[in-house]
Every structure is written in structure tokens, then in C-alpha cells.
Amino acid sequence: MTTHAGESGNGAPHITDIPGERGLPIIGHTFDIIRDPVAFGNRMRSKYGPVYRSHSFFRDSITLIGPEANEFILMDRGKNFSSEKGWWPYIGKLFPRGLMLLDFDEHKAHRHIMTAAFKSGPMKGYLERLNDDIPSRIKAWGDKKSFQFYPAIKQLSLDMATTVFLGLDPGPESQKVNKALTDMVAASMGVVRVPVPGTKMARGIKGRQFMIEFLGSLIPERRGGDATDIFSQLCRAEDENGNRFTDQEIIDHMIFLWMAAHDTITSSVTTLVYELGRHTEWQEKLRTEIKSLGLNDDRVPFDKLNDLTLTEYAFKEALRMNPPVPAMPRQTVRDVEFSGHILPKGSIVGISTVATHRDEETWPNPQSFDPMRFSPEGGAKERHRYAWIPFGGGAHMCLGLHFAYMQAKVIMAHLLPHYEIVLPEGYSTQFQIMPLIKPVDGLPVTLKAIS
Numbered sequence: 001m002t003t004h005a006g007e008s009g010n011g012a013p014h015i016t017d018i019p020g021e022r023g024l025p026i027i028g029h030t031f032d033i034i035r036d037p038v039a040f041g042n043r044m045r046s047k048y049g050p051v052y053r054s055h056s057f058f059r060d061s062i063t064l065i066g067p068e069a070n071e072f073i074l075m076d077r078g079k080n081f082s083s084e085k086g087w088w089p090y091i092g093k094l095f096p097r098g099l100m101l102l103d104f105d106e107h108k109a110h111r112h113i114m115t116a117a118f119k120s121g122p123m124k125g126y127l128e129r130l131n132d133d134i135p136s137r138i139k140a141w142g143d144k145k146s147f148q149f150y151p152a153i154k155q156l157s158l159d160m161a162t163t164v165f166l167g168l169d170p171g172p173e174s175q176k177v178n179k180a181l182t183d184m185v186a187a188s189m190g191v192v193r194v195p196v197p198g199t200k201m202a203r204g205i206k207g208r209q210f211m212i213e214f215l216g217s218l219i220p221e222r223r224g225g226d227a228t229d230i231f232s233q234l235c236r237a238e239d240e241n242g243n244r245f246t247d248q249e250i251i252d253h254m255i256f257l258w259m260a261a262h263d264t265i266t267s268s269v270t271t272l273v274y275e276l277g278r279h280t281e282w283q284e285k286l287r288t289e290i291k292s293l294g295l296n297d298d299r300v301p302f303d304k305l306n307d308l309t310l311t312e313y314a315f316k317e318a319l320r321m322n323p324p325v326p327a328m329p330r331q332t333v334r335d336v337e338f339s340g341h342i343l344p345k346g347s348i349v350g351i352s353t354v355a356t357h358r359d360e361e362t363w364p365n366p367q368s369f370d371p372m373r374f375s376p377e378g379g380a381k382e383r384h385r386y387a388w389i390p391f392g393g394g395a396h397m398c399l400g401l402h403f404a405y406m407q408a409k410v411i412m413a414h415l416l417p418h419y420e421i422v423l424p425e426g427y428s429t430q431f432q433i434m435p436l437i438k439p440v441d442g443l444p445v446t447l448k449a450i451s
């Protein structure tokens with residue numbers, strides 16, 4: 001079924017005024033989107049233009065494609081788009097009142113306090129913990145020689161999240177925390193959305209309850225101490241007027257932060273390792289750059305992070321090719337006009353990061369790995385500011401992006417000087433895009449020790 005602008009016929013704007021289609025009865029385009037969201041987006045865009053309507057996951061939505069549309073929604077100068085209402089159907093039950101699930105003035109006030117935990121002082125503390133913990137992990141990979149990279153880096157990110165984020169030492173307690181948090185993430189992606197016993201959702205809700213009690217019991221001690229993990233920083237964070245978070249707010253933010261950080265870093269470092277395995281000349285360039293810093297025991301000091309220029313370009317290119325958060329949803333809080341279309345109040349509006357990043361007009365030869373796109377001579381300055389949006393933009397722009405760069409650089413600094421990343425002969429993998437980008441086969445790699 002196809003309709004075009006104006007067909008709804010009555011005075012009030014209606015979503016069916018937007019060009020598009022509803023797809024199959026009940027399921028709409030759900031399976032097309034799960035199978036290949038990029039191909040689906042390209043087809044819809046060529047048929048209906050850069051603003052189109054579709055139906056998936058039991059609801060109608062409007063997708064806006066292109067850097068101008070990204071800027072319009074993410075900058076949201078008119079306070080038209082609710083992030084909370086956009087994200088709620090996906091993660092609201094498990095991660096309520098996380099920063100991305102707050103809007104407008106309330107969001108601004110919370111973000112302002114939380115920013116204290118991401119200033120350079122606390123970041124230096126997190127960096128030291130990363131430098132402490134990552135070498136033994138990488139050595140264990142090297143000893144195994146051949147293994148699947150995706151589950152290995154996922155485990156590393158999970159363990160970093162309990163040490164760097166919560167300040168726990170590895171042990172039975174941190175294992176319980178890992179399990180609770182992993183169950184929560186699995187539940188947010190489960191098909192059954194009510195906690196029927198035995199389902200992922202029931203395990204997720206149980207995990208959340210455990211985290212509330214566990215974190216709650218630690219807060220009094222962490223508020224008073226001087227520990228340098230993110231949880232303790234949040235317990236002590238305050239704005240210039242002395243406003244602090246309540247216990248429940250700390251718990252909600254902490255649980256959300258953990259979720260926001262771990263699968264995204266896992267996904268992006270996996271893409272980087274895959275591309276470095278395919279482009280050994282780039283592996284060598286990064287190795288040379290890292291060695292040129294003359295690091296002591298490979299530890300990256302805070303003031304050297306910015307010297308890893310090529311490493312940063314390569315990470316940015318990995319994030320372009322496979323943005324870990326492939327789409328960002330919002331809901332309109334009033335009728336909004338964009339490019340001659342009225343997006344009615346209450347509509348789900350989506351930004352497609354992956355379509356933006358693979359658009360040939362902005363990114364010539366989008367399938368090829370070319371980190372120099374991010375250099376000044378590669379056109380970085382001339383490109384639209386919203387043509388590269390792996391971390392979003394505007395009020396909800398990722399608060400942990402510097403942490404992500406830092407962790408990726410520390411991993412590379414401990415890995416590349418000692419090992420060559422080798423992929424199986426003639427190998428290429430497929431990346432599943434929804435709900436988070438990951439290689440379908442776990443990415444088999446061999447680490448060859450460099451003598």
C-alpha cells in the first residue's frame with residue numbers, strides 16, 4: 001500500500017501524509033529491517049525521497065535521511081523531539097531514567113552534574129586503571145594465539161566495566177554484577193516484553209533488582225571516600241551550586257552508563273581490528289606511531305593520547321563504516337515541519353546513522369577503509385558536521401566519547417607493538433547491523449607475536 005503527501009484528507013496532519021508504505025500486514029517491514037536495514041533504507045529513499053514512512057516493530061515511523069536532517073533532529077533548536085519517548089520502547093523498562101531517557105530541562109540539569117565525572121581529573125584516574133588492567137588481558141589473547149575476537153573483547157569490556165566503572169576487583173561479586181548487567185542488556189533486546197517467568201525479560205528485571213540493592217548498599221561509603229572509579233565519581237559529583245544526585249539517581253545513571261559503554265566499545269574495536277587485519281599497511285602505520293611515543297611499559301600517559309593521530313583516524317573510520325548505534329529514535333512532542341513535510345505530534349522519528357555513513361555522495365567509495373578521510377587533507381573540515389554521527393550530536397551527544405577513544409587507544413597501544421593481527425587467508429566477514437553492529441561469526445583472528 002502506497003500513499004503520498006496530502007492523502008489523509010482531513011485538516012490535522014497525519015502520518016499517512018508522509019510518503020511511504022506500511023509493508024506486510026501486522027509485521028510491516030520488520031524483517032526487511034532486521035535482515036538488511038541499509039538496503040531497505042536505500043530502497044525506501046529512492047522510491048519516496050529522504051523523508052519516508054514505514055512500519056516495523058508494530059509501529060509506524062518516519063525516517064529522515066541526510067546530514068541536514070540529522071542536524072535538525074539532534075540539535076533540536078525547537079525542543080521538538082523527545083529522546084525518552086523515542087528510546088523507551090527499546091530500553092525503557094530496564095534502563096529507566098538513564099541520561100538518554102531524560103528530556104529537555106531535567107536532562108540538562110542531570111547532564112550538568114554528570115559531566116563532573118568526565119572532566120580531565122577523573123579521566124586520568126580511569127586511564128590509569130585501563131593501563132593497569134588491559135595488558136594481562138592482551139597477554140592472555142596472545143597466549144591463546146587463535147581465538148574469536150568479538151567474544152574476547154566483549155569479555156574485556158565487561159571486566160573493565162566492573163573495575164573501571166564500579167571499582168570492584170575481579171571475583172565472585174564482580175561476576176554476579178556482570179551476570180546481572182548482561183541479563184539486563186539481553187532482556188532489552190528480547191522479543192517478549194513482559195517479565196513472564198523463564199524469559200529474558202524476567203531475568204533482566206531480576207538483574208536490575210540485584211543491581212539496585214547492590215549499588216545502593218555501596219553508596220554511603222562511596223560518597224565519603226576518595227576512590228577514582230566512575231561510580232564513586234558519580235556519588236561525589238556536584239554542580240557549582242552544590243546539587244548532587246540522590247541514591248536512586250546514582251543507581252539509574254550508573255546502570256545506564258555501563259550499558260551505554262560496553263557493547264559500543266566492543267563493537268567499534270572489533271571493526272577496527274577487522275579492518276587492521278585486512279589492511280596490514282595500516283596496522284604497520286599505527287604500530288610505528290605507537291612505538292614513536294617511546295611509552296614506558298606501553299602505558300599511555302594522558303598527555304600523549306592526542307599524539308596518536310593516525311590511531312584516532314583509524315578508529316573514526318571504523319566508527320564510520322560500522323557505527324555501533326546504527327539508528328537513533330525520537331518522538332515528536334508537537335507537529336514539526338521539516339523540508340516541506342509535517343511530522344505530526346507523537347510520531348516516532350528515526351535518524352539512520354548507518355545510512356548517513358554509507359552515503360556515496362558524502363563518502364566516496366563508502367565500503368573502503370580509508371582513515372585519511374578524517375585528516376585535514378582528506379576533507380574533514382569541509383564535510384557537513386552531521387555527516388559523521390557515531391556519537392550522536394546536540395544535547396544528547398555521547399558523554400563517554402572521550403572515554404571510548406581512550407579505551408580504544410590503550411588497547412591498540414598494548415596490542416600492536418607486540419602482535420600482528422592476522423585474519424584467515426582470503427577471509428571476509430558479514431556484520432549484523434541490528435540491534436548493534438557485530439560480526440556474524442565472532443571474527444576469528446590469530447595474534448602472531450612480534451619478536
Ligand code: HEM
Nearest residue numbers: 099100260261264265268325328391392396398399400404
Ligand atoms: C564507541 C563507543 C560509543 C558509541 C559509538 C556511543 C554512541 C552513543 C550515541 C549514538 C549516543 C546518543 C544517542 C542518542 O542521541 O539517541 C550516546 C549517548 C550516551 N553515551 Fe555513548 N557511545 C559510546 C561509548 C560510551 C561510553 C564509553 C560511555 C560512558 C563511559 C557512554 C555514555 C553515554 C551516555 C551517558 C549517553 C547519553 C547522553 C545524553 O543523553 O545526554 N557512551 N552514545
